[in-house]
Amino acid sequence: MPTVNLEALDLSALLCSRVCHDVISPVGAIVNGLEVLEDDQDESMRDFALDLIRKSARQASARLQFVRIAFGAAGSAGASIDLADAEKVSRGMFADDKTQLAWSAPQALFPKNKVKLLLNLVMIATQAIPRGGLIDVTVSGDGDAPTLLLKAKGSHARIPPHVEALMAGTSETGTVDAHGILAFYAGLVARAAGMGVSFTIEGDTVTIRAEPAAAEPAAEPAQPSDGESPDTALA
Numbered sequence: 001m002p003t004v005n006l007e008a009l010d011l012s013a014l015l016c017s018r019v020c021h022d023v024i025s026p027v028g029a030i031v032n033g034l035e036v037l038e039d040d041q042d043e044s045m046r047d048f049a050l051d052l053i054r055k056s057a058r059q060a061s062a063r064l065q066f067v068r069i070a071f072g073a074a075g076s077a078g079a080s081i082d083l084a085d086a087e088k089v090s091r092g093m094f095a096d097d098k099t100q101l102a103w104s105a106p107q108a109l110f111p112k113n114k115v116k117l118l119l120n121l122v123m124i125a126t127q128a129i130p131r132g133g134l135i136d137v138t139v140s141g142d143g144d145a146p147t148l149l150l151k152a153k154g155s156h157a158r159i160p161p162h163v164e165a166l167m168a169g170t171s172e173t174g175t176v177d178a179h180g181i182l183a184f185y186a187g188l189v190a191r192a193a194g195m196g197v198s199f200t201i202e203g204d205t206v207t208i209r210a211e212p213a214a215a216e217p218a219a220e221p222a223q224p225s226d227g228e229s230p231d232t233a234l235a
Helices: 008-039 043-070 083-093 112-128 163-167 181-192 230-234
Strands: 080-082 099-104 109-111 133-140 147-153 195-202 205-212
Touching: 008 043, 008 181, 043 083, 043 112, 080 083, 080 112, 083 099, 083 112, 109 112, 112 133, 112 147, 112 181, 112 195, 112 205, 163 181, 163 195, 181 195
Parallel strands: 099 133
Antiparallel strands: 080 109, 133 147, 147 205, 195 205
């Protein structure tokens, strides 16, 4: 399968498109609510509009806080991010959603790229259960060698199409679009963090596991041929 070669400008453009996709709906709802306040004097409609604005503003803020860590340079002053912050922004993402979130992780600072990988895998897990359900996140081990385990359970669960190939940096066409950029970027982050990611499915549950990638085996030293002493072979 061809390797995806993506220029830095194209990567940034696709990630920006992804962020816009995530926030355009609640921002549009805020605009609609403001138009109702301007044009409609009916008290019940104005109450409805105010409720819509409040809910949509919270949703837009939660999504921006999430992608700020998942895609951005949040906490760039240091090399670590608090897992408590990752939990907070993840719960904000699901506050008004059809998907519930269970979270079990130590209260600790973890390397930035490992936390970014965790949040990107949370987003991929939501794609695994398109009709909603439960995402159970468990983080074990320390920051140097953690295990990230996500179980997405729900009706019509499936491993998202092409996600494994895109995370490996490949695709059938050798290209990636705005729909696939999340998986491709997650693969970049995983490799930067030295983590390997695997997907399995059993019944209505998709399991995503990320753990330290196995080190490449060291090359064996050349053996002298028959009749040669080790000293002669090195001469």
